[in-house]
Amino acid sequence: MKYGATVALRDVHFHLEPAEFVVLLGSNGSGKTTMVKALLGLVPLTRGRLEVFGTPLQRFREWGRIGYVPQRASAASGVPANVFEVVLAGRLARSRRWGLHTKDDARAVNNALELVDMVDKEKETVDNLSGGQQQRVLIARALAGEPDVLVLDEPVSGVDLEHQESLAATLGELNRGGRSVLLVAHALGVIEPLVTRAVVLTQGEVTYDGKPLHELHDSHVHHHPYSVEPPRRFSNPAGGPG
Amino acid sequence: MDILASAWNGFWDTCPFDFCQWDFMRKALVAAALVGVTAPAIGIFLVQRRLSLMGDGIGHVAFTGVAAGFLLDTLPLITAIVAAILGALAIELMRERGRTEGDVALAVVFYGGIAAGALLMGLSETSNTNILTYLFGELLSVDQADILAALGVSVVVLGIAMLLRRVLFAVSYDEEVARASGVPVRTLNIVVAVAAAITIGVTMRVVGILLVSGMLVLPVAAVQQLTRSFNATFVGSLGLGLMISVAGVVTSYYVDAPPGATIVMGAIVAFVLASVFARARGVV
Numbered sequence: 001m002k003y004g005a006t007v008a009l010r011d012v013h014f015h016l017e018p019a020e021f022v023v024l025l026g027s028n029g030s031g032k033t034t035m036v037k038a039l040l041g042l043v044p045l046t047r048g049r050l051e052v053f054g055t056p057l058q059r060f061r062e063w064g065r066i067g068y069v070p071q072r073a074s075a076a077s078g079v080p081a082n083v084f085e086v087v088l089a090g091r092l093a094r095s096r097r098w099g100l101h102t103k104d105d106a107r108a109v110n111n112a113l114e115l116v117d118m119v120d121k122e123k124e125t126v127d128n129l130s131g132g133q134q135q136r137v138l139i140a141r142a143l144a145g146e147p148d149v150l151v152l153d154e155p156v157s158g159v160d161l162e163h164q165e166s167l168a169a170t171l172g173e174l175n176r177g178g179r180s181v182l183l184v185a186h187a188l189g190v191i192e193p194l195v196t197r198a199v200v201l202t203q204g205e206v207t208y209d210g211k212p213l214h215e216l217h218d219s220h221v222h223h224h225p226y227s228v229e230p231p232r233r234f235s236n237p238a239g240g241p242g
Numbered sequence: 243m244d245i246l247a248s249a250w251n252g253f254w255d256t257c258p259f260d261f262c263q264w265d266f267m268r269k270a271l272v273a274a275a276l277v278g279v280t281a282p283a284i285g286i287f288l289v290q291r292r293l294s295l296m297g298d299g300i301g302h303v304a305f306t307g308v309a310a311g312f313l314l315d316t317l318p319l320i321t322a323i324v325a326a327i328l329g330a331l332a333i334e335l336m337r338e339r340g341r342t343e344g345d346v347a348l349a350v351v352f353y354g355g356i357a358a359g360a361l362l363m364g365l366s367e368t369s370n371t372n373i374l375t376y377l378f379g380e381l382l383s384v385d386q387a388d389i390l391a392a393l394g395v396s397v398v399v400l401g402i403a404m405l406l407r408r409v410l411f412a413v414s415y416d417e418e419v420a421r422a423s424g425v426p427v428r429t430l431n432i433v434v435a436v437a438a439a440i441t442i443g444v445t446m447r448v449v450g451i452l453l454v455s456g457m458l459v460l461p462v463a464a465v466q467q468l469t470r471s472f473n474a475t476f477v478g479s480l481g482l483g484l485m486i487s488v489a490g491v492v493t494s495y496y497v498d499a500p501p502g503a504t505i506v507m508g509a510i511v512a513f514v515l516a517s518v519f520a521r522a523r524g525v526v
Contacts (some may be wrong), residue, residue: 040422064426070418077415079290079462082471089412093423097409125470145423 005075009035009204012048016149021171021181023193023212026201032184033071036153039182040068064093067142068203069135071153071184076134083129083137084122087112090144105144112143116170132163137151139170149180156189164190188212261495269389270381270448270491270501276392276489277445277457282479283403284437285458290414296333297455299348300439302355303329305451307443308376309362315331318376319391322451323443331354338428379450379502381494385421388447395444399437403476410434411472448491450502457483460509467520483513 007143009031016022026032037043041057052060054112067090090112091105113119116136121129126137135155142150150171156164175181175194180236188195192212254262261267288296307325329351336347343514363373375383403410413420413430421427441456449457465478490505497504 042418042422059422063422066422068419068422070416077290077296078292079286079466079475080469081411081415081474085472086415088408089415089420090423092409092412092420092425097425098405099408101408123470141419157502 009038009201011202012201012206014039014199014206014209016180016182018148018180019175019178021175021196022183022199023188023191023195023197024182024184024199024201025187027186028203029203031204032201033153033185034204036151036182036184040066040151062093064145065148067145067147067150069142069150069152069155072138076169080127082123083113083118083140086126086137087140087144090141094143108146109140109146112140115143116140117166127137132159132167134151135159135163135167136170139167143174147179149182150174151182153184153185154186155183156185156191161190161216167196259492261492266382266384267491267495269384269386271488273384273389273392273445273448274455274487274491274501274505276389276396276486277441277448277454277460278394278483278485279480280396280399280441281445281454282461282483283400283458283476284434284441285455286462286472286476286479287403287410287414287434288438289459289462290411290472291417293337295345295348295455296330296435297438297442297458299333299351299355299433300330300435300442301451301455302352302359304334304355304439304443304446305376306355306362307360308446308451309359309366309368312368312372313362313366319443319447321387322446323357323440326335326443328435330439331432334431334435338431376446377448377450377452377502378445378500379448379453379505381448381491381501383447386407388444390443393447395440399441402433402437406430406433407476411498427490448486448501450500451506453502453506456506456509457487460506460513461486464509464513464516467516468523485511 001008014035024032024035025129033235034043039052041050041052041060050057053062053065055062068150087109088101088105091101091108094108095102095105110119113122116139118133118136118140121133121137129137139152139155140149141153152171155167171181171191172194183191183195185191188198195212197210198208198212199206208217250268254268256378285294285297288294304326305324308318310325311321314321316524333347333351336350374380378390406474409420409425410430410433411425413427414434417427417441438458441458442451445454445457461479462475465482467476469475485506487505491501493499493504493508494501
């Protein structure tokens with residue numbers, strides 16, 4: 001996997017199983033975001049193979065099955081947009097792209113806003129919301145497509161503890177509902193009780209893949225003794241994405 | 243055609259102002275009204291993507307096209323539209339490749355367009371007055387073909403903007419997530435760039451190449467200070483664009499200045515008033 005002039009990821013073997021809650025840990029520049037973008041087809045693979053729900057990436061079309069929450073400082077934009085409009089954009093993978101939105105779209109947006117507890121903010125301009133609320137709007141946008149897998153890149157960075165906890169509660173609920181969650185983070189933090197599996201990236205290589213360990217709290221994850229363990233390889237009978 | 247002609251005349255006979263009796267003013271007002279509603283409908287997506295100056299870049303390239311038209315002794319309108327489309331595609335590709343920063347790509351196109359235009363104008367020995375009418379617009383220059391072209395472009399561009407509004411919003415709001423949803427981001431960006439290019443090429447007779455891009459951006463910039471949603475901004479910009487364009491042409495008639503100048507000055511007044519109003523509302 002090459003990104004620009006440097007190889008960003010190498011020898012990564014990764015499978016996401018249905019209903020898993022995986023946290024992808026690593027320090028800055030370890031390749032976490034690149035890996036997530038590669039899984040979404042946003043950056044090209046130089047070598048290797050990527051299957052999404054059992055289909056090679058090139059032929060995969062059911063993008064509605066994946067909800068993506070990018071790493072982002074804010075949801076503000078050039079022209080004001082309200083919460084409903086931003087969340088509605090998440091419906092494009094599921095519904096028609098031209099003309100006005102349908103009743104199904106409106107219902108899905110409403111459900112998504114309910115899940116993140118933002119229904120009453122529907123008509124508010126996203127620029128005027130707090131950082132935590134903007135983050136919830138972006139999660140609702142991903143949920144509006146009714147995805148089977150939710151991919152979140154550093155959703156808790158820059159969000160205060162109270163909102164981190166409510167976000168963790170929301171993610172836990174979604175995961176119990178049968179959705180897989182792949183979450184990129186610096187450290188486990190508030191999501192620790194939810195995580196079923198932790199993957200640690202160090203300089204583009206998987207240095208740990210297994211049960212989350214308490215020590216992974218430590219921000220110096222790459223010094224962890226388990227980092228010498230070779231990456232586990234998973235067979236993929238269920239055909240999960242990745 | 244007789245019915246159309248009598249409807250046209252009947253419509254203008256109801257107009258109480260003396261400028262309505264002039265045929266050139268009737269044509270200029272219609273052309274300006276079409277520019278006014280069409281330009282912001284596509285410009286809003288440029289503002290959303292923080293590419294407000296893209297229209298200006300395309301306008302500069304259109305100037306090269308006009309000059310090429312004079313040199314080749316063909317219709318400058320056609321060569322301007324061709325050049326504008328090529329310029330728009332060049333900006334979009336340079337931006338997408340990411341090798342050149344968006345603003346550097348625009349700078350190259352700005353200066354290249356004006357320099358090449360001036361060079362070709364020199365070679366074709368076009369008179370300076372003729373050049374000025376293309377740069378800043380000219381009421382007397384609008385003929386029936388211009389109106390029909392503007393009407394055609396308005397229908398197509400407004401159709402694209404309205405029909406594809408949701409997906410164009412998604413792309414200009416968050417290109418990466420749109421791509422991850424399987425939306426053909428590149429195609430849609432090119433659709434917006436080409437629509438902007440055609441709008442600029444066709445409307446340059448009224449507003450002028452140097453100022454037409456102001457109508458893409460300024461109504462949106464004014465209205466968005468007072469709105470809370472994208473849809474409200476969209477509708478409001480079209481309405482404001484229409485009012486400013488018509489008022490600008492009327493002002494141009496009375497003060498005998500290029501219509502491009504009066505229209506864009508009107509847009510700037512609207513922008514300042516909107517800022518003052520938004521600030522006052524924020525304080526209260």
